[in-house]
Amino acid sequence: MNRARQAHAERVFLGLGTNMGDRLRHLRRGLFALVTHPEIQVRAVSRVYETEYVGPGSQDPYYNACVEIATTLAPCVLLAVLKGTEEREGRVPSSHLQPRPIDLDILLFGDRILNGERLQVPHKGMRDRAFVLEPLAELAGAEKFPDSGETIGTACAKIRRKSGPWVRPLAAAGLLPKRNDGPIAENSNKEDWRAAMAVHCR
Numbered sequence: 376m377n378r379a380r381q382a383h384a385e386r387v388f389l390g391l392g393t394n395m396g397d398r399l400r401h402l403r404r405g406l407f408a409l410v411t412h413p414e415i416q417v418r419a420v421s422r423v424y425e426t427e428y429v430g431p432g433s434q435d436p437y438y439n440a441c442v443e444i445a446t447t448l449a450p451c452v453l454l455a456v457l458k459g460t461e462e463r464e465g466r467v468p469s470s471h472l473q474p475r476p477i478d479l480d481i482l483l484f485g486d487r488i489l490n491g492e493r494l495q496v497p498h499k500g501m502r503d504r505a506f507v508l509e510p511l512a513e514l515a516g517a518e519k520f521p522d523s524g525e526t527i528g529t530a531c532a533k534i535r536r537k538s539g540p541w542v543r544p545l546a547a548a549g550l551l552p553k554r555n556d557g558p559i560a561e562n563s564n565k566e567d568w569r570a571a572m573a574v575h576c577r
Contacts (some may be wrong), residue, residue, distance in 0.1 A: 384416070384445040385485040387453070388515060390498070390507050391440045392478040394428065398438040399550075401464060401477045406550050408460040409444060415456075419443040420550050421510035427540035429504060434474050439542075440550055441482070441510040450484050454494050457481070482511060486521040497522060505534045505542045 389409070393401040402423065409415050421441040428434040446453060457479035462468065464477040482498045489496040497520050501507045508531040516528030 384447050385487075386418075387444050387446055387481065387485065388483040388511060389442045389444060389457070390478070390480040390482050390501075390511070391442060392437050392480075392506070393476055394435045394437040395474050395476045399423065402438055402440055403550055404464060405460060405477050405479055406442065408463075409442060412456060414446055414448050415453075416445045417442060418445055419514050421513045423545045423549055424506060424510055424542050425545055426506035426542045429506065429540050437506065438545070439506045439510060441507070441514055443514050450481065450487070450489060450494055450496065451491075453484075454481060482507065483518070483521075488522050502530045503534070505531075505539060508534055509542050509544075 391402050391405050393405075395401070406417070406420065410417050419442070423438050423440045426437045426439050428437060448456065458468075461475075461477050461479055466475045466477055467473075480498055481494065481496055482501055484496045487496055498507070501511075502520070502525075508527065512527050512531040516526065516531065518527050519525065520527070520530070
C-alpha cells in the first residue's frame with residue numbers, strides 16, 4: 376500500500392479457527408494468505424488457543440486465534456477475500472456448524488456497526504464466546520465495542536466468571552514464524568513476513 380492509501384486503512388480484528396486435519400498448519404496458511412495480500416497489513420497475532428466445540432452435537436476441539444490487520448478493503452470485499460481463502464483450504468461453503476479446516480471471521484471493523492445479511496459487525500455472538508474473547512482480549516483488551524461501549528477485556532472477564540466450554544492456550548506452538556535470529560517481529564516489513572511464512576507453512 377502506498378502512503379496515501381495507508382492513511383485510510385481501517386483497523387480490523389479477525390478470528391481464525393479450525394478443527395480438522397493439521398489444525399496448526401491450517402491456521403498458519405490462513406495467516407499466510409493475509410500476509411501476502413497486497414491490501415492487508417498484519418499488525419499483531421494472538422497465541423493459539425485450543426477450545427472445546429460450542430454448538431449442537433459433538434465435534435473435535437478447535438484451535439482458535441485472533442489477528443489484527445490494517446486494510447483499505449471495504450468490509451464486503453474483505454469478507455470475499457476471507458471466504459476465498461476458506462474455500463482454497465478446503466472448506467465447503469455450506470459447512471456452518473460443521474467440522475471445518477479453516478474459519479475466518481471479521482470480528483470488528485474499525486468503529487463500524489454493520490447489520491447486513493452476509494456480514495454483521497461486531498460479529499454476532501462473539502461476546503458470548505470465550506474462544507473468541509480470550510485471544511481477542513490478548514490483542515485489544517482495552518478496545519471498546521462500537522455498539523455498547525463495553526471493553527473487550529470486560530466482556531472477557533464476564534465469560535471467565537461463568538462455567539462453560541474450556542479454553543486453554545497452547546504453550547509450545549504459535550502462528551508466528553521464527554527466523555535464525557529469533558521470532559519475527561510483528562512490525563517487520565511485508566517481505567520478511569512473506570519469506571518466513573512461506574517456510575512456516577510448508
